[in-house]
Amino acid sequence: MTFSHDKLPIDGETLAQYVRRVRASLKNSQGEIAAKAGIHIQSLGKIESGKTTRLNAKTKAGLSGALGIPENYLDAVCKGASVTQVITLKICPHCWKPGTEADPIWFDLRSKYCFLCGTLLRDRCMRCNEPIMSLKFKFCPYCGQPYKDVNNRVS
Numbered sequence: 001m002t003f004s005h006d007k008l009p010i011d012g013e014t015l016a017q018y019v020r021r022v023r024a025s026l027k028n029s030q031g032e033i034a035a036k037a038g039i040h041i042q043s044l045g046k047i048e049s050g051k052t053t054r055l056n057a058k059t060k061a062g063l064s065g066a067l068g069i070p071e072n073y074l075d076a077v078c079k080g081a082s083v084t085q086v087i088t089l090k091i092c093p094h095c096w097k098p099g100t101e102a103d104p105i106w107f108d109l110r111s112k113y114c115f116l117c118g119t120l121l122r123d124r125c126m127r128c129n130e131p132i133m134s135l136k137f138k139f140c141p142y143c144g145q146p147y148k149d150v151n152n153r154v155s
């Protein structure tokens, strides 16, 4: 499963709009997503029509897998919170390639270390401590420090 920035919730987007948009980007029907998520198609219909605004744990886990988005994105849109309030962009300084998609496992709040190489994940600039704002940036916009560990040093 790869992570795409298209799947980040847009500020102000409702759960219904968000789920519909991500499903459309996957070109899947409601039936296909409901089957992958292990939920009833009517449940998905209620979510997409805005009748359901809170997700139980099973539905959330199912949708997360079916849509390829971390569960905390769904939490964010349910709460109406700004994504940046709930999502920490974290990268492995070894495995991440600047400008490319990152693995959603890194963004999981419980992830502290890279699942591939065990390196401590990085969510902020090593030099000035400003949080990573975008994975499209190769360098910290505040001080110019590369996000990726160029010297292959583990910090």
Ligand SMILES: [Zn+2]
Binding pocket: 092, 093, 094, 095, 096, 114, 115, 116, 117, 118, 119
């Ligand atoms: Zn790694």
Ligand SMILES: [Zn+2]
Binding pocket: 125, 126, 127, 128, 129, 130, 140, 141, 142, 143, 144, 145
């Ligand atoms: Zn910096």
